Each structure stands twice: as structure tokens, then as C-alpha cells.
Amino acid sequence: MTTLRRVLLLAFLAAAGTALVATLHHYTQDRIAYNQEAWRIEQLEQIIDPARYDNDLLLDTLTLHDPELLGAEPVTAYRAYRDGEPTAIILTAVTPRGYNGNITLFIGISIDGDITGVRVIAHQETPGLGDRAEIGKSNWIKQFDGTSLTQPTLPRWGVKKDGGDFDQITGATITARGITEAVQHALIYVEQHQDALWETP
Amino acid sequence: MQYKNIATQGLWQNNPALVQLLGLCPLLAITNTAINGLALGLATTLVLAGTNTTVSLTRRMIAPEIRLPAFVIIIACFVTALELTTHAFFYGLYLSLGIFLALITTNCAIIGRAEAFASKNACLPAFFDGVMHGIGFTIVLVLLGGMRELLGTGKILTDANLLFGERASSWSITLFSNYPDFLFALLPPGAFIALGLLLALKNWIDSKMQQRASVAKQQTTSSTTNTSSTPA
Numbered sequence: 001m002t003t004l005r006r007v008l009l010l011a012f013l014a015a016a017g018t019a020l021v022a023t024l025h026h027y028t029q030d031r032i033a034y035n036q037e038a039w040r041i042e043q044l045e046q047i048i049d050p051a052r053y054d055n056d057l058l059l060d061t062l063t064l065h066d067p068e069l070l071g072a073e074p075v076t077a078y079r080a081y082r083d084g085e086p087t088a089i090i091l092t093a094v095t096p097r098g099y100n101g102n103i104t105l106f107i108g109i110s111i112d113g114d115i116t117g118v119r120v121i122a123h124q125e126t127p128g129l130g131d132r133a134e135i136g137k138s139n140w141i142k143q144f145d146g147t148s149l150t151q152p153t154l155p156r157w158g159v160k161k162d163g164g165d166f167d168q169i170t171g172a173t174i175t176a177r178g179i180t181e182a183v184q185h186a187l188i189y190v191e192q193h194q195d196a197l198w199e200t201p
Numbered sequence: 202m203q204y205k206n207i208a209t210q211g212l213w214q215n216n217p218a219l220v221q222l223l224g225l226c227p228l229l230a231i232t233n234t235a236i237n238g239l240a241l242g243l244a245t246t247l248v249l250a251g252t253n254t255t256v257s258l259t260r261r262m263i264a265p266e267i268r269l270p271a272f273v274i275i276i277a278c279f280v281t282a283l284e285l286t287t288h289a290f291f292y293g294l295y296l297s298l299g300i301f302l303a304l305i306t307t308n309c310a311i312i313g314r315a316e317a318f319a320s321k322n323a324c325l326p327a328f329f330d331g332v333m334h335g336i337g338f339t340i341v342l343v344l345l346g347g348m349r350e351l352l353g354t355g356k357i358l359t360d361a362n363l364l365f366g367e368r369a370s371s372w373s374i375t376l377f378s379n380y381p382d383f384l385f386a387l388l389p390p391g392a393f394i395a396l397g398l399l400l401a402l403k404n405w406i407d408s409k410m411q412q413r414a415s416v417a418k419q420q421t422t423s424s425t426t427n428t429s430s431t432p433a
Contacts, residue, residue, distance in 0.1 A: 006264050006266060006267045009262065009263065009264070009267065009271075010267055010270055010271060010274075013271055013274050013275070014274055017274050017275070017277070017278035020278055020282065021278055021281045021282060021285070024281075024282050024285050024286070025285055028285045028286065028288065028289035031289040031290070032285070032288045032289050035288070035289065035292040038292075039292065039296075131299065136296065136297060170388075
């Protein structure tokens with residue numbers, strides 16, 4: 001058996017494997033996209049009380065762009081109304097300050113400026129440590145419910161290690177710090193743009 | 202006889218988790234509930250059965266010099282296929298297993314079986330070997346997961362619906378209500394200690410069985426000397 005034959009055999013194996021995976025990818029991608037979308041809707045519905053809105057959140061969206069506060073790329077925000085009156089907005093925020101790349105969050109903020117809920121939508125944090133920010137793994141993310149820019153006040157908006165009011169995640173302080181900062185930034189963004197957010201149709 | 206031997210090797214004597222101590226990363230990380238353990242165990246079993254069969258089928262084609270990269274390609278394909286399928290049809294499970302599904306690729310038990318058994322044996326025994334080693338691995342994952350879940354939360358079989366559909370969401374049994382969560386059992390150190398206890402238990406059973414076997418042997422030898430001495 002010559003070297004060339006071995007190389008060809010390996011190349012053939014790699015090509016066959018790639019073909020197999022590509023075919024399967026083709027047949028599963030629609031269903032995977034559908035699952036992801038359904039899951040996102042479920043997350044949206046978790047962070048805003050159904051009594052607060054009667055419109056279709058997915059149809060009333062804005063595209064926001066603020067590299068300082070919401071992340072480098074434009075993000076989507078969902079507006080909630082009840083009887084035509086604005087009640088809350090859910091921002092998508094991407095913070096680059098995860099331990100291992102970007103963390104994408106849904107941050108619900110009521111018209112009064114209180115957090116209605118926060119969920120981690122996508123991340124690549126360390127399994128078993130940083131992923132405790134996910135709701136399925138621990139209740140850590142729920143500590144933001146009901147907070148605002150005045151509760152706690154600005155110098156205490158941080159994890160306990162930095163002298164703030166929020167719990168960190170054992171073994172994943174950087175993750176916790178990044179998310180806490182992103183939530184605070186979202187609150188600042190909404191405060192700065194409160195009128196503009198609701199003016200645009 | 203050969204199949205019986207393969208089964209005892211995979212399930213007990215050469216158990217991937219308890220004897221070879223392979224695949225410890227997913228073993229320790231994912232076994233915080235019995236259902237997670239079962240899911241990862243079943244996924245590993247499927248991959249092992251598939252890769253063992255494929256490696257055995259291609260064993261005459263693949264020269265020894267290129268066997269390792271070839272095994273890696275085969276294993277990676279099976280794992281990716283499994284990951285895509287889980288992503289599409291068991292989304293909740295996919296979220297709960299996360300990266301560990303993809304990490305099955307790096308489970309040394311799989312390439313170990315390909316190298317030690319499948320590449321030297323016919324297709325059917327290789328398939329059987331994969332299934333048995335997979336089941337041996339699964340049993341340990343479920344035991345560990347169950348132990349940690351019970352100690353950690355006082356409940357067992359939570360999230361069964363991720364694997365068995367909605368009708369299974371009522372399977373969860375609360376053994377101690379008002380149980381204060383014992384976080385230590387759920388964190389990685391608890392996994393190491395629980396695995397250590399399981400290892401100790403297995404070794405204890407092995408030594409008991411050995412003792413009994415040697416006692417039985419002594420008895421048979423003494424009884425034969427007795428019978429031989431009776432005529433006198």
C-alpha cells in the first residue's frame with residue numbers, strides 16, 4: 001500500500017463523512033431554526049407578565065444600535081402594550097465581556113424603569129460554572145427582577161466582590177460581572193431614550 | 202460464549218467508567234441528575250455501537266498507519282449526526298446536555314474500543330461490544346446522577362420529560378419535601394466523591410467474590426482429599 005493510496009483513502013473518508021453530515025444538516029436545519037425561534041419566544045414570555053400586554057410582541061419590534069450600551073451589532077427590541085398604553089420593553093443586549101466571548105441577553109424593562117426579568121439567550125461560558133447564569137441551571141439570573149437604576153443606586157450596581165449588591169456566580173465572577181454590567185447598561189439606555197423608544201411607530 | 206465474555210467485560214470487568222476510568226469529563230460534569238446521566242449514556246451508547254460497527258466493517262481497508270485519523274473522522278461524523286438529530290428533535294435535552302453532546306467525540310472510551318476491539322473483530326461482535334460498553338457506561342452515569350440528584354435536591358427523576366416527552370413530567374418523585382439543597386453534591390467535587398464511593402463499592406464486591414471463589418476452591422480440594430482418604 002503506497003502513501004498515495006493512504007492519502008486518497010483518508011480524503012475519501014473525510015469527503016464521505018462531510019457529505020453525510022451535510023445531508024443531515026440540510027434535512028434538520030428548518031426544524032432546528034423553528035426550535036430556536038420557539039425557544040426565544042418562550043424566553044420572552046418568561047420575563048414579562050402576560051397581564052402586562054395584549055399585543056403580539058414579535059410584531060412590534062425596533063432595531064436599536066448603541067455600541068457603548070447594547071453591543072457592537074444592531075439589536076432587536078420588543079415593545080409591550082396593554083390597551084394601547086406602553087407597559088414594557090424587552091431589549092436584546094450583547095455584551096462582549098463574557099469569560100469566553102459574547103453573551104446575548106433578553107432584558108425586560110417596565111415603563112417605570114424596573115427590570116421585569118433577564119434571560120441569557122446565547123453564550124459560550126464554561127459548562128458547569130458560567131452556564132449557571134442560564135435559568136435552567138440556577139436561579140441566579142432572577143436576582144435582577146425588580147431592580148432599577150435607583151434600586152440599588154449606581155455605586156452599588158455590581159457584584160459583591162466589587163462592592164456591589166449582586167451575588168456573583170461561584171467560579172465565574174467574570175460572567176456574573178459582565179451580565180450585571182449589561183443589565184445596568186440596558187437600564188441606562190432606556191432612561192436616555194425613553195421618549196424615542198415609544199415615539200417611533 | 203464469546204458474547205457472554207464481551208458482555209461481562211463491558212458491563213463489569215472492564216467497565217469504561219469504573220475500571221478504565223475513561224470519559225471522566227462528561228461523567229463528572231453531566232451527572233447532576235439521573236435523567237441527564239441517562240441521556241448522555243444513551244447518546245454515548247449509540248455512538249459507540251455505530252463507530253464500532255463502522256470501524257469493524259472498514260478494518261481491512263484502513264492501513265494501520267492511518268487508522269487513528271480514520272477513527273477520528275468516523276467518530277466525529279457519528280457525533281455530529283447525533284448532535285444535529287438531538288438539536289432538531291429533542292431540543293430541551295439538547296439545551297440541557299449542551300456542549301457535552303459534542304464532547305462525546307473526545308471520550309477516550311470510544312476510540313479505545315475502536316482500537317482495542319472493533320479494528321480486530323468481525324462486525325457483529327464489534328457492534329455487541331460497543332453496546333455493552335455503552336450500557337456499562339450508562340449504568341454508572343445513571344447511578345452517579347441519581348445519587349447526586351437525591352443528595353443534592355431530595356428529588357429524583359426530575360426533567361424526565363426532556364427525554365420521554367410530556368407524559369413523563371409527572372415521574373419526578375420528591376423523597377424529602379422541604380429538603381434544603383445540598384449544593385456540594387451537585388458541584389464537581391461532589392461528583393468526584395460519589396464516583397470514588399462507587400469505585401470503592403465495585404472493588405469491595407470484587408474482593409468479596411474473589412474471597413468466596415477461593416473459599417469454594419479450598420472446600421472442593423479438601424472434600425476431594427476427604428473422599429480419597431475415606432476408603433482407608
